[in-house]
Amino acid sequence: MGLSDIEPGIRNEDGIAAVIGVLRQRFGEKLQTGEAIRAQHAHTATYIPGQLPDAVVFPGSADEVKLIVRACADHRVPVIPFGTGSSLEGQVNAPSGGISIDMSRMDKVLEVNSEDLDCTVEPGVTREQLNTYLRDTGLFFPIDPGANASIGGMTSTRASGTNAVRYGTMRDNVIAVTAVTASGEEIRTARRARKSSAGYDLTRLFVGAEGTLGVITSVTLKLQGIPQAISGGVCPFPSVEAACNAVIMTIQMGIPVARIELLDALQMKACNAYSKLDNPESPSLFLEFHGTEAGVAEQAALFAEIATECGGGEFLWTTNPEQRSELWKARHNAYWASLQLRPGAKGISTDVCVPISRLAECVVQTQEDIAANGLIAPIVGHAGDGNFHVLILLDPDVSAEVAAAEDFVERLNARALAMDGTCTGEHGIGQGKRPYLALEMGEGVSMMRQIKQALDPMNIMNPGKLFSFES
Amino acid sequence: MGLSDIEPGIRNEDGIAAVIGVLRQRFGEKLQTGEAIRAQHAHTATYIPGQLPDAVVFPGSADEVKLIVRACADHRVPVIPFGTGSSLEGQVNAPSGGISIDMSRMDKVLEVNSEDLDCTVEPGVTREQLNTYLRDTGLFFPIDPGANASIGGMTSTRASGTNAVRYGTMRDNVIAVTAVTASGEEIRTARRARKSSAGYDLTRLFVGAEGTLGVITSVTLKLQGIPQAISGGVCPFPSVEAACNAVIMTIQMGIPVARIELLDALQMKACNAYSKLDNPESPSLFLEFHGTEAGVAEQAALFAEIATECGGGEFLWTTNPEQRSELWKARHNAYWASLQLRPGAKGISTDVCVPISRLAECVVQTQEDIAANGLIAPIVGHAGDGNFHVLILLDPDVSAEVAAAEDFVERLNARALAMDGTCTGEHGIGQGKRPYLALEMGEGVSMMRQIKQALDPMNIMNPGKLFSFES
Incomplete structure (x- = not known):
């Protein structure tokens, strides 16, 4: 399956009309069917095309949620829970229509x-x-x-x-x-x-x-x-490999880092341009330590030794909150900085996570792949977990670009799986990653389907997510 | 249900005979049917009466496990996985007979x-x-x-x-x-x-x-x-409440204790007698800290301050491994020491776990209950988790003692549930706690049953555990 052909389900038109009738009586103005609000509740945060629900309802209590779900169950109509709509894999889309339950109230x-x-x-x-x-x-x-x-x-x-x-x-x-x-x-x-x-x-x-x-x-x-003290800092490295080795040593030594984030050279360059910084434009680690005053100083000193051992540059760190924000500015603005590498482009974010011993290898091979295919795609990683995101900047209207991105994502996910990793560290499967769930889990997906079938035999709870519609 | 009337299932005699025939051909001497070995594989660690499997098989590989399970599935015969037999709630019993799979090879x-x-x-x-x-x-x-x-x-x-x-x-x-x-x-x-x-x-x-x-x-x-440094120590308190307050403050301050164990006064007395120690015979906390040399010293000093604030006695601690073992001796020997409070008695271990803010209240009420009912029942708790064990010493042949213990356990579990706790922090449900699972989980048990039914429709996997046989 490609990124752009999200499979639709079958709409139960009569059931949908009946449920809307029932819920309108009960919820009045807390049920909305205007196109603008329905479009807001379909997925819009990434490249995945929006699939609008037929109505959006705003319950104020668990009892109201029960009432909505029962009405939908009575008429076999899909129920799509909605938080803020910030998910990245089409989790709030309504491929078979149905009722979006907006939990914001x-x-x-x-x-x-x-x-x-x-x-x-x-x-x-x-x-x-x-x-x-x-x-x-x-x-x-x-x-x-x-x-x-x-x-x-x-x-x-x-x-x-x-x-x-x-x-x-x-x-x-x-x-x-x-x-x-x-x-x-x-x-x-x-x-x-x-x-x-x-x-x-x-x-x-x-x-x-x-x-x-x-x-x-x-x-x-x-x-x-809230920790008594927080220290934070940034350290440049000559290569992604050197940075990842520093991460591995830090984790292995049991230094309880609160954050250890990797930005690749392209991402650092983007951040410098966007935030008018003069960080070295080489792979860098951003760290934060939580603990006592003595503890965070000890942790920072230990990390500085590791960084030196791994060939890193100077580890700049501080416990002063304003200075810490300044040191972390590149990391904080990374997403917006990335988009400025190609103004007007849409971003596709990948989400592989591998055992940390394989992180350097996975990032390096991925960078080579990016270069070989002429993609613009900076990398930001939650390095301590072995999780990193590639943000592929593309014009969704140019089919060759979309195809190249799809092929890249397929290779990246296959690479992570071959390293005993996962296609998703934190974004979830939604619609976008369904084919990869099967590749990753093998027979485990059958067990997931059995559980789903047992607990939701009519498949009304957010259908078309995690699994495709047909068995 | 009482502790002593573990409900039996229905035996599928023909299937059992057929499976034993099939497995004997395949496994030879690695299939055993002698009574002594079957009795070893029925539950014996506590008061729960043993229910013997019909055979014990010793697979050497996952492929052999598959073969065993398929044979059992073909003939609808129960499969009971066996580790070392140290579970406490009848998890390895075979109430419908069947094949015990001993994983020790x-x-x-x-x-x-x-x-x-x-x-x-x-x-x-x-x-x-x-x-x-x-x-x-x-x-x-x-x-x-x-x-x-x-x-x-x-x-x-x-x-x-x-x-x-x-x-x-x-x-x-x-x-x-x-x-x-x-x-x-x-x-x-x-x-x-x-x-x-x-x-x-x-x-x-x-x-x-x-x-x-x-x-x-x-x-x-x-x-x-392995931490660079380990420190450990012991501190007496004037009351269980004072000790629990010290635990709460320790957890709240984020001191990363590795262990924080509570022994009540009766348990301390038993330990002194058993190990010839002269610890104060009052409720005591045993602590261990893991970290750097500086870190464990800092943690121990912080705890000492908390202990003082809560009215505790002197906190004796050390980083010397032999001295640490000596300080911890009472805790290490607690179980054997308890049994000596009433030589020849059998022990029933309870396992409630409550939010730590309720721990003092739960332990104090439980001690009052013990006293009011004339039970001999020392208490050891994983206090940092809010989990504690009461070891009730009884003569299983005296029905009045068994009944009193059963009633006590029922009140204890009800007390923990009323405090938003659980009947089992770490021992599991097995056979012994099945009635409490339903009390604790309400409708959640129906969901568990639906999952079980979907994944094991013939109910061959360790039947009669977690749930009773009938729906």
Whole structure:
């Protein structure tokens, strides 16, 4: 399958009309069918063409979600949960039409248990909202995908970001969810205890299910204490390999880096141009350390030794917040800087993740591939996890460019799989990566389909995501 | 259901005879049907009566496991995976008879990727064997349930132990498994990358499934670097509450304790008697810190301040390995010391886990309950996780004692659930906790059953565990 031919499902026109009738009576103005709002709720964040839902409904409670799901179940109409629409693989598209459930009005922080370092939020709360809410508690929620995504959406795509190397991904930070299943029942996947051996791990089943098993109605999250001290810095390296070797040594020595990000030379060049910086235009690592004053200084000193040993340049670091922001400016602006490498172009972001021992090899081969095919494609990596993104800049109206990008993505994913890696470290499968899920998981996909079939026999929960429609 | 009336299933006599015939031809002496060996493979570690399998088979490879499972599937005969038999809730019992698959001959460490801090082992490798194997690599595997359990068994019960507070449980430390499913296919649940968003989290589905979804044939594990320095110590407190408050403050301040164990006054008294020690006979915390020389000293000093603030006595600690073992002696011998409180008695171990803010309250109420009912029952807790074990010492032949213990366990589990806790932090459900799973998970159990039904429609994989036989 190519990037541009997202397979459509079959529309149940009568059912859709009936559900819209039922929901309009119940929800009034909280049900919208105008094209503009439906288009906003179809996928627009990348190259994947939007497929509009037939209506968008804005529930305010789990009971309203139940009512919506039951109406859809009665009429066999697709249910597409929607957070902020920042997913990258078509997760919010409606290939068979149906009802988009916009969770943005379920945006309450339900409880914060600061003694237990946890909180429970409605799914529409965004990560920035949550951290603003927590400001006076001494706690924070660490997971930071690029966008200000909703907690429900982050849970559903098993999101991570720059500090997963220290704090883990959503898999590690969700304690429990409540969710409305395909039959319209609400279940809770776990209690608030920190660990449990009570049966199948339903929490982890919902984390990453991309809305295909139910609609998440609340999420209980681990929180972290705000560190006493934070230090951050940047270090240039003569090659991607040298930088990756420094990452491997850092991880192996058990230095608890909070962030360790790789930018390749092209990305550094783009950042210098965009943010008027004069960083060396060579592969660079951006680091952050969390701990006590003494601890972060010790960590930075240890990393500086490693960097020198790996042939790196000077490691500039600081605990001063303003100076730290300045040192990190290139990393913070990387995405916008990339787009300026080719103004007007659209970006396709890849998302492979490999064992870190293979990271250098994977990035180097990928850069060679980019060069050999004349692509404009800077690289940013969550190096400590072995995860990196190539942003391919292309004109989606030029079919040769699209074909070249598709072929490149196919080779990149095959390369990562051959290195025992995954096609997606954090973006999820959605529509765009379905063919790669089968390549990656083999017979495991059959097991996933069996679970889906058992829990959603009518295939109304976000159909056409993870799996194609036919068996 | 009481502790003593484990519900039996229906035996498929013809199928069992047929499978034994088929397997004997293929496995020869590696199939055993003598009563002594069958009894060894039925559950014996606690009060739960043993239910013998009809035969025990010792496969040497995943292909042999496939062959066994296919033979059992052909004849609808139960398959009971067996590691070392150290589980505590009847997980290896054979209530409908069937074939016990003893994994002890699949005991090879298949690969160690030291650069990636991971390894892949066959399921019969025990945790001590693995750490012995790793001795020269600078790495170790941290999860330490009391017994020298097998990695396959630890995966299947989602085991943890004393240092889960720092390194997590099996949930957090298994990267992938291969498993033979109920239809005799082998699947692999994930690649070796540190994170992935590729579909449903099949790895976490097998972690804790207690052999009800398939037979694990290999496990890929995270490893940790052996810390540069380890410090350990012990601190007495005037009350359980004071000790728990110190735990809460320690966790809240983000001190990365490797271990923080609570022993109540009765347990300390038992340990003094058993190991001829003169520790204060009051509730005590045993701690261990992992890090750099400076880091572990800093952590110990911070904890000492907290202990003082909470009314604790002197915190004795050291980085000297022999002195550390001496300080920790009471904790290490706690189980054997407990049994000496009532020589000849059998122990029933409970396993509740609550949010740590509720730990003091839960332990205090439980001690009051113990006293009010005249039980002999010391308490040891993985306090940093909110998990504690009450070891009830009883004479299993005195029905009044058994009934009193059953009632106590019921009240304890209800107390933990009312505090948003779980009936099992690390031992699993097996047969013994099935009624509590339903109380804890509510409608979630229906979802678990749907998954079980979809993946094992004939209910041949370890039947009668997690769920009772009838729907």
